[in-house]
Amino acid sequence: MKSxxxxxxxxxxxxxxxxxxxxxxxxxAYISFTDWNGVSPQINWIGxxxxxxxxxxxxxWKALGNNIRWTIxxxxxxxxxxxxxxxxxxxxxxxxxxxxxxxxxxxxxxPITNALLWLNIIFNPLTGVIGxxxxxxxxxxxxxxxxxxxxxAVAAVDIWxxxxxxxxxxxxxxxxxxMDQVEAAQAEGANGWQVFRYVYFPSILPTVLLMYVMIIIxxxxxxxxxxxxxGGGPAHATEMLSTYAYTLGFSTFQVGxxxxxxxxxxxxxxxxxxxxxxxxxxxxxx
Amino acid sequence: xxxxxxxxxxxxxxxxxxxxILIILAAIALAPLLLVLINSVKEHADIVRxxxxxxxxxxxxxxxxxxxxxxxxxxxINSIMLSGMTILIxxxxxxxxxxxxxxxxxxxxxxxxxxxxxxxxxxIQLFLFPLYFIFARLHLLGNLIAMSFVLAxxxxxxxxxxMRTFFLQVPKELEEAAQIDGATTRQIxxxxxxxxxxxxxxxxxxxxxxxxxNEFLLTSTFLQGEKNxxxxxxxxxxxxxxxxxxxxxxxxxxxMIAPIIIFFISIQRYFIDGLVGGSVKG
Numbered sequence: 001m002k003s004x005x006x007x008x009x010x011x012x013x014x015x016x017x018x019x020x021x022x023x024x025x026x027x028x029a030y031i032s033f034t035d036w037n038g039v040s041p042q043i044n045w046i047g048x049x050x051x052x053x054x055x056x057x058x059x060x061w062k063a064l065g066n067n068i069r070w071t072i073x074x075x076x077x078x079x080x081x082x083x084x085x086x087x088x089x090x091x092x093x094x095x096x097x098x099x100x101x102x103x104x105x106x107x108x109x110x111p112i113t114n115a116l117l118w119l120n121i122i123f124n125p126l127t128g129v130i131g132x133x134x135x136x137x138x139x140x141x142x143x144x145x146x147x148x149x150x151x152x153a154v155a156a157v158d159i160w161x162x163x164x165x166x167x168x169x170x171x172x173x174x175x176x177x178x179m180d181q182v183e184a185a186q187a188e189g190a191n192g193w194q195v196f197r198y199v200y201f202p203s204i205l206p207t208v209l210l211m212y213v214m215i216i217i218x219x220x221x222x223x224x225x226x227x228x229x230x231g232g233g234p235a236h237a238t239e240m241l242s243t244y245a246y247t248l249g250f251s252t253f254q255v256g257x258x259x260x261x262x263x264x265x266x267x268x269x270x271x272x273x274x275x276x277x278x279x280x281x282x283x284x285x286x
Numbered sequence: 287x288x289x290x291x292x293x294x295x296x297x298x299x300x301x302x303x304x305x306x307i308l309i310i311l312a313a314i315a316l317a318p319l320l321l322v323l324i325n326s327v328k329e330h331a332d333i334v335r336x337x338x339x340x341x342x343x344x345x346x347x348x349x350x351x352x353x354x355x356x357x358x359x360x361x362x363i364n365s366i367m368l369s370g371m372t373i374l375i376x377x378x379x380x381x382x383x384x385x386x387x388x389x390x391x392x393x394x395x396x397x398x399x400x401x402x403x404x405x406x407x408x409x410i411q412l413f414l415f416p417l418y419f420i421f422a423r424l425h426l427l428g429n430l431i432a433m434s435f436v437l438a439x440x441x442x443x444x445x446x447x448x449m450r451t452f453f454l455q456v457p458k459e460l461e462e463a464a465q466i467d468g469a470t471t472r473q474i475x476x477x478x479x480x481x482x483x484x485x486x487x488x489x490x491x492x493x494x495x496x497x498x499x500n501e502f503l504l505t506s507t508f509l510q511g512e513k514n515x516x517x518x519x520x521x522x523x524x525x526x527x528x529x530x531x532x533x534x535x536x537x538x539x540x541x542m543i544a545p546i547i548i549f550f551i552s553i554q555r556y557f558i559d560g561l562v563g564g565s566v567k568g
Contacts, residue, residue: 020439024413262411
């Protein structure tokens with residue numbers, strides 16, 4: 001029974017993950033079919049009642065729409081900035097590391113730190129840069145207080161903190177492109193764009209796809225910056241599925257309904273996870 | 287103007303423009319942080335007058351006040367304990383699991399691998415509510431040790447995948463030779479494999495340490511009671527009460543930013559290795 005010993009080595013990781021993630025996850029699935037409020041010993045099975053309720057709730061659809069808008073912003077803006085900066089850094093022999101480090105500064109800081117510094121010194125209409133611009137006579141609206149701009153203002157802070165991560169990942173992937181292919185293309189007279197399009201791009205495509213999957217997954221789960229900057233407001237203008245579930249669970253104690261939202265969110269994640277597993281299939285079969 | 291000179295000039299402009307873009311991007315990343323720094327030594331009235339102006343006098347009292355009101359002495363100790371325990375739990379679990387998965391030591395290894403791949407993309411809201419009410423029932427809200435197990439569990443999938451990759455890079459002959467010499471599994475792991483993958487252990491420790499230091503959703507929900515606040519929660523608690531003293535808020539922000547930036551610069555190689563290892567396919 002040699003393999004028995006190896007099962008024991010797997011045990012700590014599996015036990016930890018199961019007791020924190022899997023078993024509470026299954027409980028969430030159960031609770032989503034009940035009217036539990038989190039404290040009462042009374043738990044009634046109400047079938048699909050919670051799902052019917054959230055699908056009939058305008059806030060749910062508003063949140064889903066915001067998650068989709070968030071996804072569109074994130075698969076374009078940071079991907080473009082990250083790719084542009086990575087390609088430009090690829091051509092630099094000196095200081096490439098220094099630029100990478102600076103670009104990662106916002107990424108390594110806590111969401112609480114980043115959100116509070118933007119709230120206080122930039123967005124604040126009295127003490128921030130916005131307030132100062134108003135004082136010198138510019139008519140700038142408060143970005144977070146306006147239902148038309150709030151989502152973009154929150155996304156701006158999150159993108160500001162995130163794009164450096166993509167720079168580093170794309171650059172590492174670009175650098176793995178075989179140099180002899182690059183040199184061969186250049187010898188045949190390919191210009192910069194053609195070298196990128198026909199040599200670098202096919203080489204980094206798996207990484208680019210993986211990053212797209214990750215961005216889409218995390219766009220549907222996004223929570224920290226939204227909750228810290230606006231709490232989902234004003235008037236649900238920045239409500240996401242995650243903040244909607246959190247508010248249902250902890251402000252109005254509709255835990256059954258919150259669990260149903262959690263389950264719906266996981267479904268989106270699961271679709272993306274299936275795609276992610278498919279992308280990693282070479283790793284699993286190797 | 288000769289042909290040569292204009293060619294040279296063109297090439298110079300061709301190089302300068304990309305460099306300008308890189309500099310502008312660096313300025314975008316740094317500007318908000320520099321804004322915090324210059325305002326952290328100013329008085330509130332000066333900040334209201336013009337947050338973009340450089341300080342005329344340097345007043346460090348903001349820092350003393352921020353440290354006091356943010357209860358950062360307690361906060362930093364709690365943060366260090368929480369991150370430290372989380373790192374130890376993750377290293378223990380992920381190195382054992384990574385070793386088994388890399389060596390395909392058990393028949394169900396693809397299943398376990400897929401489980402962790404899926405677990406990596408699961409929303410916290412899938413397990414948050416039952417876990418919270420179980421913690422409340424067991425009086426574990428505010429318990430740093432219990433919290434570290436939760437943070438370890440959410441960081442575990444990435445750590446297992448990274449450790450597996452690091453173990454895959456160890457030549458098979460190393461383990462086989464030890465087996466022929468009659469070494470036990472425990473000796474192989476502890477004396478042979480772990481020293482070889484130690485850079486990988488540091489990478490995982492750095493990634494997990496920063497993630498748990500920065501975590502917001504779970505710590506702000508579970509760590510109730512001011513004496514259990516981490517440094518980030520202490521900073522969060524200043525917001526709303528001390529906004530009337532922006533100098534203090536900005537000093538508190540510097541207290542949050544400076545240690546992380548210094549730490550990041552000193553371990554950059556491991557951190558970037560971890561980011562790349564979990565993200566680059568090919």
